[in-house]
Amino acid sequence: AQSVTQLGSHVSVSEGALVLLRCNYSSSVPPYLFWYVQYPNQGLQLLLKYTSAATLVKGINGFEAEFKKSETSFHLTKPSAHMSDAAEYFCAVSAGGGYQKVTFGIGTKLQVIP
Amino acid sequence: NAGVTQTPKFQVLKTGQSMTLQCAQDMNHNSMYWYRQDPGMGLRLIYYSASEGTTDKGEVPNGYNVSRLNKREFSLRLESAAPSQTSVYFCASSMAGQGYEQYFGPGTRLTVT
Numbered sequence: 001a002q003s004v005t006q007l008g009s010h011v012s013v014s015e016g017a018l019v020l021l022r023c024n025y026s027s028s029v030p031p032y033l034f035w036y037v038q039y040p041n042q043g044l045q046l047l048l049k050y051t052s053a054a055t056l057v058k059g060i061n062g063f064e065a066e067f068k069k070s071e072t073s074f075h076l077t078k079p080s081a082h083m084s085d086a087a088e089y090f091c092a093v094s095a096g097g098g099y100q101k102v103t104f105g106i107g108t109k110l111q112v113i114p
Numbered sequence: 115n116a117g118v119t120q121t122p123k124f125q126v127l128k129t130g131q132s133m134t135l136q137c138a139q140d141m142n143h144n145s146m147y148w149y150r151q152d153p154g155m156g157l158r159l160i161y162y163s164a165s166e167g168t169t170d171k172g173e174v175p176n177g178y179n180v181s182r183l184n185k186r187e188f189s190l191r192l193e194s195a196a197p198s199q200t201s202v203y204f205c206a207s208s209m210a211g212q213g214y215e216q217y218f219g220p221g222t223r224l225t226v227t
Contacts, residue, residue: 009154010181019164020208032131032213032216036218041220041221041222042220043118043204043218043219043221044157044204044206044216044218045218046215046216046217049213049215051213082213090157094213101159101162102159104157104158105156106154106155106156107156
């Protein structure tokens with residue numbers, strides 16, 4: 001069984017401040033982990049993914065995430081928020097099975113305050 | 115490449131009516147998926163097709179049927195729409211196997227009155 005918990009359905013940061021979006025996963029086998037971003041009225045786009053090659057993963061738009069097995073976490077960070085980062089962010093886990101079943105978190109809406 | 119396309123973008127149905135949501139991808143992906151997105155619930159898998167010729171139920175299949183018409187196209191049918199099916203529907207596709215990301219279409223916003 002696999003699951004994802006995103007802490008905080010809404011997060012607000014000031015422009016230029018650190019962005020930290022939290023994600024914890026549960027998996028009985030080594031997981032693949034993803035962060036997706038969804039802008040208003042659009043589909044989801046991949047930000048970054050962890051596939052066991054490296055624990056610190058860099059993605060698009062200056063985002064990165066660190067896989068911490070001991071904490072079962074895959075938090076998303078960006079050093080300096082930009083107004084264009086305002087969107088909804090989804091953490092997702094895929095952990096085996098005959099096909100790539102992906103379980104999504106409920107999402108975190110990021111608000112950037114000017 | 116267009117990626118994943120979905121039609122229609124918006125639809126309003128009356129309770130009991132039927133409709134088919136269309137999805138096509140031009141990335142030569144083997145696997146395709148249908149999700150629904152509801153506020154506070156993230157994305158929930160309705161049906162998936164691991165490869166051409168196969169379909170399987172996901173987390174919330176009741177009230178829906180699917181057809182994998184060929185490698186490119188995967189349609190979702192609502193036989194008798196209910197207000198509980200008011201949602202935003204996303205189609206996605208991916209390479210087969212583990213660790214591959216999914217590519218999403220722009221979504222269909224469906225309202226059932």
